[in-house]
Structure formats: structure tokens, C-alpha cells
Amino acid sequence: FSAPYPPYDPLDKSGFSYDTVIRRWPIIITSIIDELHNACHFLVLESQALDDSASDKKALLDEKVKEGNEVVAKISKLKYEMARDRVMDEIEDDGEGNRDVYNQELAKLGEDNRNTWFTAPWLFAECYLYRLLRSYFAVTKQWNNYDPFHSSKLKTFKQSGASIYKIATTIHDLEKRKGELIANPSKLQILFTEMVQMCLWGNATDLSLLTHMTEEDIKNLQTTVWEHLKGLKNARVDFVLDNAGFELFTDLVFADFLVTYTPHVSSVVFHPKLIPWFVSDVLPVDFTETLSVLSDPSNFPEADSSPESLEHLKSMVNRWKSYVETGVFKLSVPLDTPLGGGGEKGKKANFWTTPYPYWDMETLDPELVKYLKESGLVIFKGDLNYRKLTGDIKWPAWTPFDEALGPLAGAFPLLSLRTNKADVAVGVPKDVVEKLDADEESEKWRVDGR
Ligand code: F6P
Ligand code: MG
Numbered sequence: 001f002s003a004p005y006p007p008y009d010p011l012d013k014s015g016f017s018y019d020t021v022i023r024r025w026p027i028i029i030t031s032i033i034d035e036l037h038n039a040c041h042f043l044v045l046e047s048q049a050l051d052d053s054a055s056d057k058k059a060l061l062d063e064k065v066k067e068g069n070e071v072v073a074k075i076s077k078l079k080y081e082m083a084r085d086r087v088m089d090e091i092e093d094d095g096e097g098n099r100d101v102y103n104q105e106l107a108k109l110g111e112d113n114r115n116t117w118f119t120a121p122w123l124f125a126e127c128y129l130y131r132l133l134r135s136y137f138a139v140t141k142q143w144n145n146y147d148p149f150h151s152s153k154l155k156t157f158k159q160s161g162a163s164i165y166k167i168a169t170t171i172h173d174l175e176k177r178k179g180e181l182i183a184n185p186s187k188l189q190i191l192f193t194e195m196v197q198m199c200l201w202g203n204a205t206d207l208s209l210l211t212h213m214t215e216e217d218i219k220n221l222q223t224t225v226w227e228h229l230k231g232l233k234n235a236r237v238d239f240v241l242d243n244a245g246f247e248l249f250t251d252l253v254f255a256d257f258l259v260t261y262t263p264h265v266s267s268v269v270f271h272p273k274l275i276p277w278f279v280s281d282v283l284p285v286d287f288t289e290t291l292s293v294l295s296d297p298s299n300f301p302e303a304d305s306s307p308e309s310l311e312h313l314k315s316m317v318n319r320w321k322s323y324v325e326t327g328v329f330k331l332s333v334p335l336d337t338p339l340g341g342g343g344e345k346g347k348k349a350n351f352w353t354t355p356y357p358y359w360d361m362e363t364l365d366p367e368l369v370k371y372l373k374e375s376g377l378v379i380f381k382g383d384l385n386y387r388k389l390t391g392d393i394k395w396p397a398w399t400p401f402d403e404a405l406g407p408l409a410g411a412f413p414l415l416s417l418r419t420n421k422a423d424v425a426v427g428v429p430k431d432v433v434e435k436l437d438a439d440e441e442s443e444k445w446r447v448d449g450r
Contacts, residue, residue: 161303202250235376242382
């Protein structure tokens with residue numbers, strides 16, 4: 001599919017993509033270098049503390065430090081070259097998925113002299129960056145399963161205790177009203193509306209943003225999707241996941257609500273990524289870890305919790321665990337899929353870390369589309385999924401969503417829940433767009449996440 005407008009790229013210095021290349025990526029890259037330096041420092045101390053009787057272990061530790069330093073060197077070089085707008089390197093042969101896809105696209109961009117960091121389309125360059133970083137780790141022996149963003153994901157999650165307890169208590173209160181809700185679809189609809197809100201703003205990681213929405217916005221947002229959902233019975237819902245931590249928590253709450261409180265949905269499939277992706281995205285290991293982190297209150301030391309709220313959280317998470325055990329909740333790949341996908345094992349999730357817009361999904365991954373066609377509703381979470389759904393194209397913002405989806409429109413029922421963190425936007429009435437752009441207070445509406 002070829003869109004009638006060009007994609008966003010950093011050649012336009014007023015766009016968010018320029019800001020990303022010049023400022024945001026270097027920060028992310030530097031944070032990985034810091035993380036690795038730290039890890040290596042502790043490995044050196046560990047090795048020094050060993051006596052001669054542990055020579056095998058020592059050799060392994062020393063090798064790990066050596067490999068860690070090699071990765072640091074590669075990342076430092078990358079940072080240097082990025083700042084100087086150098087040509088993007090081919091991804092080396094690390095035996096993992098999508099390498100050819102990236103290298104072929106890179107070669108095509110080269111033909112147009114657009115294979116450098118400040119000239120390539122933003123969507124491609126950003127996806128390529130995470131795949132390239134993965135290759136640095138994938139070719140090592142001892143950092144092969146290392147996620148440089150793991151500690152930051154976990155740390156942020158542990159700061160969300162207050163909202164987690166609050167939501168758990170809300171869900172507990174529902175348990176008492178289950179019969180009443182099922183008997184009364186209009187009450188269920190109101191609740192559904194609130195659940196969508198909660199799940200949407202989980203993408204902003206700031207629940208206070210909820211106050212920015214007017215009643216009218218909320219109504220417009222939900223009517224269509226509820227009308228659709230109401231017609232389903234015991235359907236499967238798919239979540240194309242975005243971020244780990246609090247956002248994944250809100251996805252699980254929403255999924256739980258759909259399965260436990262409505263007759264419309266009886267199973268949920270969650271689609272994770274297989275490589276560390278856009279810093280915060282969910283990997284299979286994050287999914288499992290989320291359930292265990294939630295099961296231990298000592299992970300949320302800063303949150304005020306009452307004995308009741310602890311109990312509420314526990315009973316909700318136990319229900320989720322039983323859903324995972326019985327297959328009501330599933331990942332699209334086995335729970336123990338290693339980073340990189342482990343060959344065949346992770347095959348069903350490879351598409352999500354390609355650089356492609358979703359409009360050609362049917363041609364690029366027919367198996368995946370076949371699978372999604374069996375779904376009652378596919379929920380795409382977050383900003384990057386939205387960029388891929390719309391191709392990250394400079395659509396006039398009043399372009400209908402259907403049109404921006406290209407050939408994907410109508411392939412399966414889909415809902416996109418996204419707080420705006422990139423320039424692309426569609427489906428907004430023209431007068432609203434003009435007002436937002438003109439008003440100084442709202443002119444950053446496309447990227448400020450509100
Ligand atoms: O903040 C911008 C950004 O890095 C975009 O490049 C990307 O689309 C987005 O964040 C990722 O956000 P999300 O986790 O919501 O997909
Ligand atoms: Mg993300």
C-alpha cells in the first residue's frame with residue numbers, strides 16, 4: 001500500500017522525530033552504557049573475590065566482563081555515528097528473526113541516499129535502532145538473554161503501588177455486584193467505559209490525566225466499541241501489548257473485567273515482543289514477572305496499603321494466575337520463550353518487531369492475520385502501535401481512521417488505545433485540529449501525551 005503523503009522524518013526540524021534523534025535517543029543509548037558499566041563493575045568485584053579454587057567460575061565472569069566491554073564499545077560507536085548522521089550499519093548475522101527484513105529495507109533507503117540517522121523515515125530508524133541494539137547482545141555468549149531496560153521497567157512499576165491498590169479495591173467492589181451487572185447491560189456499559197479509560201491512561205502512566213477528558217469525549221470513544229462487543233458471545237479478545245509495568249497491569253485489569261464480568265469474552269491472548277523494544281515494551285519474561293511482583297506486597301513499600309487492599313490485590317492476582325493456568329489468559333508465544341524468540345518458538349510474535357506499517361500485514365504475515373481474524377476484538381495498545389497502524393504518515397489529522405489503515409481496514413475488528421506521543425494523528429474533526437494547532441496551550445497536542 002502506498003500512502004498519499006510522506007512519512008515523518010527528522011528532516012523536518014520542527015517535528016518530534018528531530019527532537020528524538022537529536023536528544024531522546026542519545027539519552028536512551030547513554031542509559032544502556034551506564035547500565036552495562038555498572039553490571040560489569042560488579043562482575044569484576046565478584047571475580048576478584050573468588051580464590052583460585054573457583055577458577056572455572058572466574059573464567060566465566062572474566063569472559064562476561066570482556067564481552068560486556070565489547071558491547072559498550074559498539075554502543076559508544078553507534079552514539080558517535082548517530083550524532084554525525086552517518087550511514088546506518090547492516091545488522092550482523094546474529095541468527096535471530098527479521099535481520100534480513102531490516103537489511104533489505106536499509107539497502108532500499110541507501111538507493112535514495114536516505115540510509116542515515118537524520119534522513120531515514122522515523123518509524124524505520126527507530127525500529128532499526130532497537131533491532132540493532134539487540135544484535136549486539138545476541139551475538140555474545142553471556143549477555144544473550146540480557147534486557148538492558150529490565151531494571152528501569154521494574155523500578156517504575158514498583159512506584160505505582162498506590163494506583164494498583166486503588167484499582168484492586170475497585171475491582172473487589174465489583175465482585176459483590178456481579179449478578180446485578182450481568183443482569184443490567186446499561187450498567188455494564190458504563191463500567192466498560194471506565195475500564196477503557198483506565199486502560200487507555202495506563203499508556204500515559206499518569207492516572208491524573210483522566211481529568212482532561214470531557215464527558216463528550218468519553219461517550220464518542222466508547223459507543224462504537226461497546227456496540228460491537230455487545231454482539232459477541234464467549235469470544236476471544238487479543239491485546240497487542242505495549243509497555244510493561246503499570247500499563248500491563250491495566251491491560252490485565254481490563255482483560256479480567258471482560259472475561260469475569262461480561263458474557264461476551266471468554267479468553268484473552270496477549271501479544272508480547274521478543275526483543276527489548278522501545279525501552280518499556282512487554283517481553284514474555286516481564287509478563288510472568290508482573291504476576292509475581294504483584295503477589296508480594298514488599299515490592300510496593302511506598303504505597304499506603306490497608307490490610308483490605310492487600311487482600312483485594314491478592315485475590316485479583318490469584319484469579320489472573322488461575323486464568324493463566326487454565327489458558328483463559330495466554331501469551332501468543334510460550335511463556336518461557338527466550339529473548340530473540342528461540343527460533344520456531346517465538347515465530348508468532350516476530351512481526352511486531354519488524355519496521356513495517358500494519359497496512360500490509362496480510363501480505364507480510366498471512367498466518368498472523370488469519371489468527372487475528374478469529375478474534376472478537378484486537379486491541380492495539382500504545383503510541384507505537386498507532387504509528388504503525390497509520391503508517392506514521394503525514395496524514396491531515398482529519399483523515400478518517402479507516403482510510404489511514406489502508407488495506408487493513410475491515411480485516412478484523414480493532415481498537416487502538418493510544419495517548420499521543422508522536423506527530424501522526426487521524427480521525428480528529430477539522431475544526432478541532434485547527435483550534436488545537438492555533439492555541440498556544442494545546443499546540444503540542446500531538447506529542448504531549450494528554
Ligand atoms: O515518546 C515518543 C516515543 O518514543 C515514540 O517514538 C514511540 O512511538 C513512543 O514513544 C513509544 O510509546 P508507546 O510505549 O506508547 O508505544
Ligand atoms: Mg512502548
